[in-house]
Amino acid sequence: MATAKPRVKLPDKATKGEVITIKTLVSHPMESGQRKDRKTGEKIPRMIINKFTATFNGQQVFGANIEPAVSANPYLEFTMKVEESGKFEFVWVDDAGTTYKTEKGIEVTG
Amino acid sequence: AWTALAARQGLMSEAELLAFPEFGNVTLVHLTDIHAQLKPIFFREPSINIGVGEAAGKPPHVTGKEFLELYKIEPGSPEAFALTYEDFAALAKTYGRMGGIDRIATVLKSIRADREGRVLFLDGGDTWQGSYTSLKTQGADMVEVMNHLEPDAMTAHWEFTFGIDRVREIVDNLPFAFLGQNIFDNEWDEPAFEAYKMFERGGSKIAVIGQAFPYLPIANPRWMFPKLSFGIREQNVQQNVDAARAAGADVVVLLSHNGFDVDRKLASRVTGIDVILTGHTHDAIPEPVIVDKTLLVASGSHGKFLSRLDLDVRDGQVKGYKYKLIPIFSDVITPDKSMTELVDKVRAPYEAELKTVVGKADTLLYRRGNFNGTFDDLICDALLSEREADIALSPGFRWGTSVLPGQDITVEDIYNATGMTYPAAYRSEMTGARLKEILEDVADNLFNPDPYYQQGGDMVRVGGMGYAIDVSQTIGNRISDMTLLKSGEPIDPQKTYIVAGWASVAEATEGPPIWDVVTSYIKRVGTVQGKPNQSVLVKA
Amino acid sequence: ALGVSAVSTPALASATDERIKAFAGDAELREGRISLTAPEIAENGNTVPIEVKVESPMTKDDYVSEVMVLADGNPMPGVITFLFSPMSGEATATTRIRLATTQNVIAVAKMSNGSVFMEKKNVKVTIGGCGG
Ligand SMILES: [Mn+2]
Ligand SMILES: [Mn+2]
Numbered sequence: 001m002a003t004a005k006p007r008v009k010l011p012d013k014a015t016k017g018e019v020i021t022i023k024t025l026v027s028h029p030m031e032s033g034q035r036k037d038r039k040t041g042e043k044i045p046r047m048i049i050n051k052f053t054a055t056f057n058g059q060q061v062f063g064a065n066i067e068p069a070v071s072a073n074p075y076l077e078f079t080m081k082v083e084e085s086g087k088f089e090f091v092w093v094d095d096a097g098t099t100y101k102t103e104k105g106i107e108v109t110g
Numbered sequence: 111a112w113t114a115l116a117a118r119q120g121l122m123s124e125a126e127l128l129a130f131p132e133f134g135n136v137t138l139v140h141l142t143d144i145h146a147q148l149k150p151i152f153f154r155e156p157s158i159n160i161g162v163g164e165a166a167g168k169p170p171h172v173t174g175k176e177f178l179e180l181y182k183i184e185p186g187s188p189e190a191f192a193l194t195y196e197d198f199a200a201l202a203k204t205y206g207r208m209g210g211i212d213r214i215a216t217v218l219k220s221i222r223a224d225r226e227g228r229v230l231f232l233d234g235g236d237t238w239q240g241s242y243t244s245l246k247t248q249g250a251d252m253v254e255v256m257n258h259l260e261p262d263a264m265t266a267h268w269e270f271t272f273g274i275d276r277v278r279e280i281v282d283n284l285p286f287a288f289l290g291q292n293i294f295d296n297e298w299d300e301p302a303f304e305a306y307k308m309f310e311r312g313g314s315k316i317a318v319i320g321q322a323f324p325y326l327p328i329a330n331p332r333w334m335f336p337k338l339s340f341g342i343r344e345q346n347v348q349q350n351v352d353a354a355r356a357a358g359a360d361v362v363v364l365l366s367h368n369g370f371d372v373d374r375k376l377a378s379r380v381t382g383i384d385v386i387l388t389g390h391t392h393d394a395i396p397e398p399v400i401v402d403k404t405l406l407v408a409s410g411s412h413g414k415f416l417s418r419l420d421l422d423v424r425d426g427q428v429k430g431y432k433y434k435l436i437p438i439f440s441d442v443i444t445p446d447k448s449m450t451e452l453v454d455k456v457r458a459p460y461e462a463e464l465k466t467v468v469g470k471a472d473t474l475l476y477r478r479g480n481f482n483g484t485f486d487d488l489i490c491d492a493l494l495s496e497r498e499a500d501i502a503l504s505p506g507f508r509w510g511t512s513v514l515p516g517q518d519i520t521v522e523d524i525y526n527a528t529g530m531t532y533p534a535a536y537r538s539e540m541t542g543a544r545l546k547e548i549l550e551d552v553a554d555n556l557f558n559p560d561p562y563y564q565q566g567g568d569m570v571r572v573g574g575m576g577y578a579i580d581v582s583q584t585i586g587n588r589i590s591d592m593t594l595l596k597s598g599e600p601i602d603p604q605k606t607y608i609v610a611g612w613a614s615v616a617e618a619t620e621g622p623p624i625w626d627v628v629t630s631y632i633k634r635v636g637t638v639q640g641k642p643n644q645s646v647l648v649k650a
Numbered sequence: 651a652l653g654v655s656a657v658s659t660p661a662l663a664s665a666t667d668e669r670i671k672a673f674a675g676d677a678e679l680r681e682g683r684i685s686l687t688a689p690e691i692a693e694n695g696n697t698v699p700i701e702v703k704v705e706s707p708m709t710k711d712d713y714v715s716e717v718m719v720l721a722d723g724n725p726m727p728g729v730i731t732f733l734f735s736p737m738s739g740e741a742t743a744t745t746r747i748r749l750a751t752t753q754n755v756i757a758v759a760k761m762s763n764g765s766v767f768m769e770k771k772n773v774k775v776t777i778g779g780c781g782g
Contacts, residue, residue, distance in 0.1 A: 019739035081739030
């Protein structure tokens with residue numbers, strides 16, 4: 001049940017050695033495990049995205065270990081110094097072990 | 111008529127009000143917080159305006175006699191009437207109403223004629239909200255009138271309470287810049303409006319950076335502009351100043367709706383700003399306040415004043431300045447004919463309603479002051495009575511005009527104090543503990559010693575309950591001795607009270623609009639008898 | 651004037667301290683090099699933007715390996731840990747977090763040589779509702 005929709009913003013092109021900014025968003029309720037169901041009074045089980053990784057040409061460049069205090073629809077903004085053209089892969093993993101992935105290429109010149 | 115006559119006989123003359131020495135090559139004209147007042151009005155300045163932390167005892171936290179002494183103003187003079195509360199009702203009879211956009215038009219025309227090609231006219235925001243006609247037209251009346259004045263740029267606060275769709279609709283068709291370096295979309299964190307604009311006047315390049323009210327999503331309902339984020343964003347101000355300098359700016363102006371104390375702190379921390387045109391806290395200060403190398407100009411509210419700042423700009427630097435806070439005495443300044451016609455036109459569909467008399471004021475009705483104002487006492491009385499509540503809460507807004515003793519209270523007067531887009535007069539149950547929490551929270555927004563934590567309103571007005579406040583304490587410890595006035599008993603933290611209020615920032619708040627509550631109350635009492643409000647004890 | 655503010659039990663100060671101790675190991679907690687940007691007053695306690703930035707050359711031999719973010723007034727102090735690499739170019743990251751009440755947000759950075767730097771910022775979570 002891949003309900004999470006990842007979205008990513010980064011430049012299509014960059015020059016060699018440039019530090020680019022990458023912005024990522026994934027739609028997800030981030031159920032903290034702290035809330036109670038209004039009707040039953042029982043705790044709603046925790047269901048969050050707990051891990052994020054960004055790899056470039058197969059190598060991890062950035063990641064995050066995420067806890068329930070991160071807001072719904074987790075937003076992550078970070079940088080990378082690009083030295084060559086290649087492909088980014090962004091992966092989010094939730095408490096059920098479900099993974100959500102998206103890819104984007106970048107052309108590096110100069 | 112006597113007033114106008116006396117004025118014409120030389121007590122004050124238009125020429126005198128407009129006189130300005132020949133100086134420099136750039137003129138900044140600043141108008142702010144007009145709150146949709148197209149016609150001349152009465153507006154009493156505050157008697158209590160406490161400063162905390164580094165702002166204690168400094169302008170604008172100087173009122174009454176101390177203000178007159180500080181600026182060497184003769185008691186009873188026109189300037190004393192314009193700038194302080196002393197003898198307000200009596201002096202109002204002598205000097206008459208202030209403001210009126212047609213008078214402002216005359217002053218502006220005169221400055222532009224005097225300083226051709228050298229004038230920048232800047233609007234600090236809180237322009238589209240605050241009257242019956244602006245509410246009915248969703249700001250269209252103000253947009254039409256301001257377009258006629260041809261500002262070069264504006265920034266905003268209450269504008270956003272018409273909702274983001276309305277703001278976009280207006281801004282897309284605005285013939286001048288709408289600036290806000292601190293307005294971002296809250297999804298991708300990208301600028302939502304233009305940050306600054308470069309102008310060329312008198313041979314100099316002037317960058318005007320806009321700073322919208324930083325706490326819009328907190329002080330006003332964020333559901334009205336759910337995708338925007340604001341904040342002070344001090345580092346971003348610095349980046350924009352640096353970018354403007356790099357782009358060749360000789361002068362950098364911050365057109366700000368931060369509030370005065372926030373701007374004073376910002377001026378001490380951001381380098382490279384020549385002038386901050388301040389707004390939001392409605393202060394009128396007759397001289398610029400200088401922080402390091404930055405001039406802070408405070409131009410009052412409701413159209414009472416227009417600021418003129420002439421700068422001598424040479425070699426990419428401001429070498430000197432001359433300043434005048436021009437009081438707009440409506441009986442002295444000739445109205446601009448084309449503007450009078452335009453104002454009459456936009457008001458015409460509503461004129462009969464505006465003039466309708468609801469009751470009479472036996473005593474002066476005003477709003478400004480840190481803790482209470484007689485107009486808010488009236489609103490609280492109306493809430494207690496019409497909504498059958500134990501306690502009434504009315505927000506500490508700083509906008510709203512004054513009504514003199516003996517004057518009729520019209521529909522226009524009521525909307526000048528209440529006209530806004532989330533007017534529901536709610537009635538709900540609150541515990542004593544919750545009431546304390548609310549008072550503490552609002553008090554910290556006003557009296558936190560760090561101005562960056564201040565939101566620039568006044569204390570929430572309370573009816574039916576008394577309390578003591580020690581402004582020097584920290585959050586949670588300022589408020590004490592909460593007492594239910596009708597029984598004289600202390601407020602019990604565990605007990606539940608019926609509370610009526612208005613202007614809730616929560617979505618889907620239910621209740622009749624506040625102007626209906628106030629109207630029906632005034633109709634019932636006929637003549638409003640203001641009593642001195644002694645229910646708030648301010649501890650020194 | 652008045653919305654609804656969240657009320658919660660603050661995390662035990664010791665829980666925050668324990669997380670810091672576990673993260674830093676034997677390293678001394680130092681000031682400087684790390685900056686934490688957050689609004690003075692949260693616009694919405696459910697989504698408060700924070701940015702961490704650490705001064706570092708970000709080379710293979712000298713870089714920031716991770717930055718842990720904590721919130722000492724939430725029911726549990728943990729928020730997020732950013733994992734950097736020399737390829738990050740800069741040690742800077744932004745996210746949005748939940749703050750139940752007025753509290754300190756704390757950021758602790760660990761360098762590739764094991765040294766640890768800490769910074770905190772108080773963020774006010776308010777009821778809101780009035781203005782000029
Ligand atoms: Mn205002
Ligand atoms: Mn304002």
